[in-house]
Amino acid sequence: MGMDLDLDSNDLQCGNENPVDCEEDVDHGNEIGNRDTFECNDNIDKGPEIGMEFDSLQSAYSFYKNYAKNIGFAVATKASRRSKISRQFIDVKYACTRHGSKRESNAVNPRPCLKMDCKATLHIKRKQDGKWFVQNLIKDHNHELFPADSHFFPYHRRINSAKRHDISTLDDVGVKAIRSYVAVAKQHGGYENIGCLEKDFRNQLDKECRLALESGDANAMLEFFVHMQEENPNFFYALDLDEEHHLKNIFWVDAKGREDYREFGDVVSLDTTYITNKYKMPFTPFIGVNNHHQATLLGCALLANESTSTFTWLMKTWVRAMGGKLPSAIITDQDKAIKAAIKLVFPNSRHHYCLWHILRKIPEKLDYVLRKNEDFMGIFKKCIHKSWTKDQFEERWQAMVEKFDLIEDEWIQSLYEDREHWVPTYMKDTFFAGMSTTQRSESINSFLDKYVCRKTTLKEFLEKYEVALQDRQEAENLADFTTWHKTPALRTPSPFEKQMSMVYTHGVFKKFQIEVLGIFGCHLVKEKEDEKILTFKVLEIEKNEGFIVEWDASMEEISCICRSFEYNGFLCRHSLSTLHFLGLFNIPSRYIVKRWTKDVRTKYKKGSTCEEVQSKKQRRDILFQRAIELIEEGSMSHESYNIAHQALGDALKHCSSVNHSLKLSDEAAFGANEYHDL
Incomplete structure (x- = not known):
C-alpha cells in the first residue's frame, strides 16, 4: 500500500549571514537551491558576467536558472564547498547538465545519456560581507541550445x-x-x-488522490479492521485504491452501526468538517439519532480529498454496507461536491444543510457587515427562524439584503440560491429527528470531541475510536435501563404528559415535557370554521407571537405552522393547546413516532436466536442486559433474591460443563486431524 509525504526534498535552506574565515571542505553533487523566486532579475537574457554580485546564494542560483531557461539549457550543481566551522556554503559551481563524459553501459536496454563534455559553467564564491560574486564563467556550449523547448527539460519542470x-x-x-x-x-x-x-x-x-500516511499506519489500520471483524463478523470495511494500488479512501462501520441503521437510518448527518488528525485528512462520520435522542455512529471514513468522485465512492460504499437502504433525509455542510454526489447516489433523499454550520460561517464570510451592524445577526435569525411561510421569508430576505447592502455578496447569493436546502420553511414536510437545529448538544461535531484532537495520530485515533464506541454503548445501555426501570416525574396534570411518559424514552419525553409545560403560556382563539377544517390562532404570551393551527376532525389531523412535529417527531405546545381546547385528551396514534418509543428495539432484542448471535461480544452484551434485569428483580425481596441466586449458580455450573465438553471435543477433533495428516 502506497505512502506519500508531501515534501520537497530539494528545498534547502542556504545560510549567508556569517563571514567565512577558516578551512574549507568540498561537497560534490549537491544541488544548491531550487526556488522560483529571485532577487537579481536584470539582464537575464545577457546572462552573468565576471564580477557580478548577488545578495545571496539563492539570488545567484535563481538568476542563472532563469538565464538557462531563456537560452535553452538546464543547470546542475557540479560541486560546492562549505566552511568547516560555520558549515555554510561558500563556493558553488553550476554547470550545464550535458557536462561530463558519456558512460559505457552493458545493459540490454541502456538508458539514453546526453553527456557531451560541455564546459559551460558558473563559479560563484561568497565574500566576507555575505554577498556572492561570479569568480569564473564559461558561456559557450558545444551543443545546440533549445530556448523554445526549455519547458521540456526536467530541470525546468516544477509544480509549485x-x-x-x-x-x-x-x-x-x-x-x-x-x-x-x-x-x-x-x-x-x-x-x-x-x-x-x-x-x-x-x-x-x-x-x-492518496491518503498521506506515515510508516506503519496502513498496517495499523488493517490490523484494527481484522481485530474488529474477529470481535464481530458484521463489521464492514472498504478500501479505495488507485491503479497503482495506493490507498485513496477508507470506509468502515461496526456491527452496531449497521444494526442501528435499520431503525434509525431515516435521517443521517454526514460531517465533512471534522478534521481529527495531524495529517489533515478529513475524518468523515455518518451520524444518526437513536430513540433516546443520542448520537449514534453509522459509519466512518478517511478521505484523501473532498471531490465529487470521492464523495460518490463514499456514499455508494456506505449504501452497500447498509444493505441498499437509502435515508429519507441527509444533512451535510454547504458544499458543491457533496451536493453533486448526493444528487447522484441519493436522488430521492431530502438534502438539508446544517444550520449550525451555516451560522458558524457568518463571522468569516460577513465580518465586514458584523463590524458595522450590531443588529445584523438578530435580523438574520428572525428571517430564518421566524418566517413561517415562503412568502414571509422572501420578503424578509429581500429587506435584509437591501438594508445591509448584500446584493453583490457571493456567499449571500449562494445561500439564497440554495434556500430550499437549509431554510426551515422550505423543509416543512420533512422529518429531521431534531438534527437540523443549531443545538450543538449531541451534534455531529461533539461525538468524538473528548477523545481526539488535531494532533491525534492515526494509530492513537483507532485506539480512541474503540473506546468512544464502548462509552457510547454504555451511555445507551444506561438510557435503556433508566427508561425501562424508572418512571419519569410528571410536572403537570396534563393527560398528554401522563400518556407519553409511558410511551417515549426518557430522553425524548423530557423534550416533549417542555412542550406540555408550554401549554400554560398559550392563549387560543378560534379564527374560522368550514365544513372540514377548524382554524385556530394560538398566541404564545411570553413571546407575543401567534401560530396558526388547523384541525381536521374527519381525518383526526392537526397541523401547526411552526412544523415542530414534521421536524422533531412530537407535537408542539400550539397543537397540544388546540387538542385540549377541543376536548381531546389522548394524542392520536399517527402523532406518536415509533422511533422515539421505548420498545422500538424490542423485536430485535427479544427475537434474536442463538444462530443470529454469532460473536462473543454480541453474546456478552445480551447476557449483560439480561443480568441487569435479573439483578434488579432479584434484589426486590428476599424470596426473589434466593431464586435469582440459585438460578445463577445452576446456570454457571451448566455453562462450565458445556464449555468443558466442547473443549474436549475440539481437542479430540484436532488430534484426529493431526493423525490423518501424518
Whole structure:
C-alpha cells in the first residue's frame, strides 16, 4: 500500500549571514537551491558576467536558472564547498547538465545519456560581507541550445504551490488531468509558460488522490479492521485504491452501526468538517439519532480529498454496507461536491444543510457587515427562524439584503440560491429527528470531541475510536435501563404528559415535557370554521407571537405552522393547546413516532436466536442486559433474591460443563486431524 509525504526534498535552506574565515571542505553533487523566486532579475537574457554580485546564494542560483531557461539549457550543481566551522556554503559551481563524459553501459536496454563534455559553467564564491560574486564563467556550449523547448527539460519542470492549488481546484469540479492541463495552459498563455508537462499534472492528481500516511499506519489500520471483524463478523470495511494500488479512501462501520441503521437510518448527518488528525485528512462520520435522542455512529471514513468522485465512492460504499437502504433525509455542510454526489447516489433523499454550520460561517464570510451592524445577526435569525411561510421569508430576505447592502455578496447569493436546502420553511414536510437545529448538544461535531484532537495520530485515533464506541454503548445501555426501570416525574396534570411518559424514552419525553409545560403560556382563539377544517390562532404570551393551527376532525389531523412535529417527531405546545381546547385528551396514534418509543428495539432484542448471535461480544452484551434485569428483580425481596441466586449458580455450573465438553471435543477433533495428516 502506497505512502506519500508531501515534501520537497530539494528545498534547502542556504545560510549567508556569517563571514567565512577558516578551512574549507568540498561537497560534490549537491544541488544548491531550487526556488522560483529571485532577487537579481536584470539582464537575464545577457546572462552573468565576471564580477557580478548577488545578495545571496539563492539570488545567484535563481538568476542563472532563469538565464538557462531563456537560452535553452538546464543547470546542475557540479560541486560546492562549505566552511568547516560555520558549515555554510561558500563556493558553488553550476554547470550545464550535458557536462561530463558519456558512460559505457552493458545493459540490454541502456538508458539514453546526453553527456557531451560541455564546459559551460558558473563559479560563484561568497565574500566576507555575505554577498556572492561570479569568480569564473564559461558561456559557450558545444551543443545546440533549445530556448523554445526549455519547458521540456526536467530541470525546468516544477509544480509549485500555486499550480498545486489550480490542479486541486480543477479536480474538485471534475476536470481531469489533460483537461486541467489545457485550462492552465490557456491561463498562462501557452504550454511553454506552465513550467511542467501534462504527465506532471497527472502525477500530481494521483498524489492528491492518496491518503498521506506515515510508516506503519496502513498496517495499523488493517490490523484494527481484522481485530474488529474477529470481535464481530458484521463489521464492514472498504478500501479505495488507485491503479497503482495506493490507498485513496477508507470506509468502515461496526456491527452496531449497521444494526442501528435499520431503525434509525431515516435521517443521517454526514460531517465533512471534522478534521481529527495531524495529517489533515478529513475524518468523515455518518451520524444518526437513536430513540433516546443520542448520537449514534453509522459509519466512518478517511478521505484523501473532498471531490465529487470521492464523495460518490463514499456514499455508494456506505449504501452497500447498509444493505441498499437509502435515508429519507441527509444533512451535510454547504458544499458543491457533496451536493453533486448526493444528487447522484441519493436522488430521492431530502438534502438539508446544517444550520449550525451555516451560522458558524457568518463571522468569516460577513465580518465586514458584523463590524458595522450590531443588529445584523438578530435580523438574520428572525428571517430564518421566524418566517413561517415562503412568502414571509422572501420578503424578509429581500429587506435584509437591501438594508445591509448584500446584493453583490457571493456567499449571500449562494445561500439564497440554495434556500430550499437549509431554510426551515422550505423543509416543512420533512422529518429531521431534531438534527437540523443549531443545538450543538449531541451534534455531529461533539461525538468524538473528548477523545481526539488535531494532533491525534492515526494509530492513537483507532485506539480512541474503540473506546468512544464502548462509552457510547454504555451511555445507551444506561438510557435503556433508566427508561425501562424508572418512571419519569410528571410536572403537570396534563393527560398528554401522563400518556407519553409511558410511551417515549426518557430522553425524548423530557423534550416533549417542555412542550406540555408550554401549554400554560398559550392563549387560543378560534379564527374560522368550514365544513372540514377548524382554524385556530394560538398566541404564545411570553413571546407575543401567534401560530396558526388547523384541525381536521374527519381525518383526526392537526397541523401547526411552526412544523415542530414534521421536524422533531412530537407535537408542539400550539397543537397540544388546540387538542385540549377541543376536548381531546389522548394524542392520536399517527402523532406518536415509533422511533422515539421505548420498545422500538424490542423485536430485535427479544427475537434474536442463538444462530443470529454469532460473536462473543454480541453474546456478552445480551447476557449483560439480561443480568441487569435479573439483578434488579432479584434484589426486590428476599424470596426473589434466593431464586435469582440459585438460578445463577445452576446456570454457571451448566455453562462450565458445556464449555468443558466442547473443549474436549475440539481437542479430540484436532488430534484426529493431526493423525490423518501424518
